[in-house]
Amino acid sequence: MDTLSAPLTIAFDYTRSLGPVLGRFMAGLRERRVLGGRTSDGRVHVPPLEYDPVTLTPVTDLVEVSPTGTVVTWTWTDHPREGQPLDRPFGWALIRLDGADTALLHAVDAGSAEVMRTGMRVRIRWAVDRTGHINDIECFEPGDGPPAQDARDGQPAQTARDGPQAQTAREPVTIMTTPIRLHYRHTTSAEEDGYLRALADGRIIGQRCPACRKVYVPPRVCPACGIAPDEVVPVADRGTVTTFCVVNVPFAGQRLTPPYVVAQVLLDGADIPVPHLILGVPAEAVRMGLRVAAVWRDRSAWATTPENIDHFEPSGEPDAPYESFAEHL
Amino acid sequence: MRRAAVLGTGQTRHGTRRTDVSMTGLCREAIDRALADAGTDWSQIDAVVLGKAPDLFEGVMMPELFLAASIGAAGKPLLRVHTAGSVGGATAIVATSLVRAGVHRRVLAVAFEKQSESNAMWALSIQPPFSAPITAGAGGYFAPHIRSYIRRSGAPSHIGAMVAVKDRRNGALNPYAHLRQPEITLESVQESRMLWDPIRFDETCPSSDGACAVVIGDEAAASSSDRQVAWIRATAMRTEPTFYSGKDHVNPRAGAEAAAALWAAAGIKDPLNEVDVAELYVPFSWFEPMWLENVGFVRPGQGWKFVESGETSRDGCLPVNPSGGVLCSNPIGASGLLRFAEAAMQVMGRAGEHQVTGAATALGHAYGGGSQFFSMWVVGRNP
Numbered sequence: 001m002d003t004l005s006a007p008l009t010i011a012f013d014y015t016r017s018l019g020p021v022l023g024r025f026m027a028g029l030r031e032r033r034v035l036g037g038r039t040s041d042g043r044v045h046v047p048p049l050e051y052d053p054v055t056l057t058p059v060t061d062l063v064e065v066s067p068t069g070t071v072v073t074w075t076w077t078d079h080p081r082e083g084q085p086l087d088r089p090f091g092w093a094l095i096r097l098d099g100a101d102t103a104l105l106h107a108v109d110a111g112s113a114e115v116m117r118t119g120m121r122v123r124i125r126w127a128v129d130r131t132g133h134i135n136d137i138e139c140f141e142p143g144d145g146p147p148a149q150d151a152r153d154g155q156p157a158q159t160a161r162d163g164p165q166a167q168t169a170r171e172p173v174t175i176m177t178t179p180i181r182l183h184y185r186h187t188t189s190a191e192e193d194g195y196l197r198a199l200a201d202g203r204i205i206g207q208r209c210p211a212c213r214k215v216y217v218p219p220r221v222c223p224a225c226g227i228a229p230d231e232v233v234p235v236a237d238r239g240t241v242t243t244f245c246v247v248n249v250p251f252a253g254q255r256l257t258p259p260y261v262v263a264q265v266l267l268d269g270a271d272i273p274v275p276h277l278i279l280g281v282p283a284e285a286v287r288m289g290l291r292v293a294a295v296w297r298d299r300s301a302w303a304t305t306p307e308n309i310d311h312f313e314p315s316g317e318p319d320a321p322y323e324s325f326a327e328h329l
Numbered sequence: 330m331r332r333a334a335v336l337g338t339g340q341t342r343h344g345t346r347r348t349d350v351s352m353t354g355l356c357r358e359a360i361d362r363a364l365a366d367a368g369t370d371w372s373q374i375d376a377v378v379l380g381k382a383p384d385l386f387e388g389v390m391m392p393e394l395f396l397a398a399s400i401g402a403a404g405k406p407l408l409r410v411h412t413a414g415s416v417g418g419a420t421a422i423v424a425t426s427l428v429r430a431g432v433h434r435r436v437l438a439v440a441f442e443k444q445s446e447s448n449a450m451w452a453l454s455i456q457p458p459f460s461a462p463i464t465a466g467a468g469g470y471f472a473p474h475i476r477s478y479i480r481r482s483g484a485p486s487h488i489g490a491m492v493a494v495k496d497r498r499n500g501a502l503n504p505y506a507h508l509r510q511p512e513i514t515l516e517s518v519q520e521s522r523m524l525w526d527p528i529r530f531d532e533t534c535p536s537s538d539g540a541c542a543v544v545i546g547d548e549a550a551a552s553s554s555d556r557q558v559a560w561i562r563a564t565a566m567r568t569e570p571t572f573y574s575g576k577d578h579v580n581p582r583a584g585a586e587a588a589a590a591l592w593a594a595a596g597i598k599d600p601l602n603e604v605d606v607a608e609l610y611v612p613f614s615w616f617e618p619m620w621l622e623n624v625g626f627v628r629p630g631q632g633w634k635f636v637e638s639g640e641t642s643r644d645g646c647l648p649v650n651p652s653g654g655v656l657c658s659n660p661i662g663a664s665g666l667l668r669f670a671e672a673a674m675q676v677m678g679r680a681g682e683h684q685v686t687g688a689a690t691a692l693g694h695a696y697g698g699g700s701q702f703f704s705m706w707v708v709g710r711n712p
Binding site for chain 2: 006
């Protein structure tokens with residue numbers, strides 16, 4: 001039987017500080033100009049390097065290169081992925097722009113692989129809305145001469161450079177936002193799978209390490225011994241607060257509204273505490289040694305998830321003596 | 330074993346948002362200062378070791394790939410080190426090992442974090458499927474362990490605030506520090522917002538952009554330096570699982586064992602009397618008394634009394650974090666290397682306004698993960 005699995009997506013819009021060189025490069029793209037960086041050996045790198053690869057001194061000499069260039073080598077993709085420049089089949093190419101000494105990796109909207117060849121002439125297709133971002137280059141397209149886009153925009157490519165807004169437009173871009181989306185499939189271990197299936201039945205199980213005899217909840221390969229657990233041990237849905245904190249601060253990714261108490265709860269029969277919420281009692285009344293019991297969600301909502309237990313609340317039993325949990329701090 | 334020494338150190342001006350520089354520029358700001366301080370140039374660097382905390386913080390997988398050329402690694406060995414928050418310390422130790430093994434004469438160690446590229450609280454709170462939504466953030470992870478320390482040692486509640494006042498005032502003397510608060514008082518700390526009870530706002534490190542670099546050389550390189558070097562008398566690293574039954578989160582075994590190995594290797598029998606200054610990794614103020622006990626300066630339960638006596642202030646018998654420490658600047662990946670570099674700066678006599686007079690022996694210390702990775706070194710004015 002396959003163990004449980006589920007998708008996980010991690011996403012964030014990262015804010016790249018560009019620094020002086022790449023900031024000027026991005027500002028150039030905004031006005032449909034491609035800037036290369038001249039290094040001490042006279043070569044022009046596109047995109048520009050921030051530091052000279054030979055002398056390691058800062059690169060300061062930026063020169064404009066042509067929006068047209070030559071394909072140095074290429075490959076073809078029939079199945080574009082999320083986040084790639086085009087959503088239809090396209091060529092990945094290393095393109096040396098006229099005036100540059102290095103090649104730039106980008107997409108060529110060639111329609112068919114039959115059109116692609118090494119040595120073919122290509123030109124930049126500019127994005128209509130340009131913000132000073134690498135995506136201001138939408139892609140490349142076959143052809144020579146001025147980009148077709150310029151005609152579409154109804155203005156020649158060089159206007160912005162010389163217009164009244166030129167100085168403003170040339171202000172370096174400081175930050176470029178880069179969205180990152182990572183998709184994973186999280187597959188549970190055999191131990192985690194058994195634990196989750198028990199939770200769906202309203203039971204909490206641990207497993208005992210055959211070497212140190214400690215009961216781990218959730219069950220796992222013993223972190224201390226490195227040995228797979230064997231004996232399955234029923235564990236109570238009540239236990240002792242070993243220690244805790246009161247979360248008063250909001251933060252990114254948070255799923256509860258502060259303030260709330262997150263406690264380490266040592267379930268009866270387990271040898272390691274689990275973190276959980278303590279509700280049903282004012283935060284200032286939560287204390288080390290407090291006895292608590294699980295509050296389960298309605299049985300109809302149970303699934304293979306620890307969220308079947310909504311939170312813990314005081315059980316009404318006398319506090320556990322410090323000595324009974326001191327070794328779990 | 331062959332000798333090794335810190336020839337020079339460099340660090341950035343640390344701040345919340347260093348949007349004036351890229352990651353590359355940030356690293357180079359520290360590296361260029363370290364090379365100048367060491368009196369070396371690129372031609373004399375034989376290898377580069379780079380450390381930073383999880384790649385999710387900047388969203389760039391393996392940043393060493395795009396950084397390699399700009400940090401002088403082209404044509405030379407480049408190693409990347411990963412040990413969470415302790416990585417800066419581990420980076421210095423890897424570089425030291427390359428020199429001590431006789432592989433290289435001069436090695437550049439650099440570590441950085443550009444926290445402004447994302448949000449570390451978010452990155453540390455990723456919730457996998459099948460887990461309960463019990464996230465509490467970085468402070469929420471450590472706050473319960475601080476509560477355990479207070480319970481176990483009987484420490485009064487003002488100890489954390491005392492450490493915060495000391496470190497923030499120290500940071501005011503450090504031109505590179507992110508937070509510089511000469512006016513801070515015990516009362517203002519105690520009135521600051523409670524974030525993760527028992528941790529208050531002013532007892533918490535900032536989120537910083539920053540980098541640190543050191544040049545480590547062998548005995549010949551050290552001898553040819555015309556400036557005072559910091560001799561690396563011993564290094565130690567130890568690891569333990571993040572969680573296991575019976576783990577002591579207050580006084581972690583890996584930290585205690587690393588320290589014991591460190592003192593033995595350095596020939597130090599009485600750390601409190603033989604060490605002149607310590608740079609401890611203290612992201613939350615209460616970790617100062619906890620680490621004072623863990624590394625063996627004082628016995629378990631005595632750390633808070635030592636803090637309360639004022640002996641960890643700059644004029645005390647063991648100044649701790651005269652630079653202001655992590656409480657004043659926390660570019661996570663660089664924070665460990667900053668502790669190691671600040672220890673070296675003290676024994677080289679180049680710590681500026683926060684120089685501890687006569688410092689001849691210093692400890693640099695870092696930890697990371699859930700008190701899982703520990704790295705330390707002892708540096709001295711003499712070998």
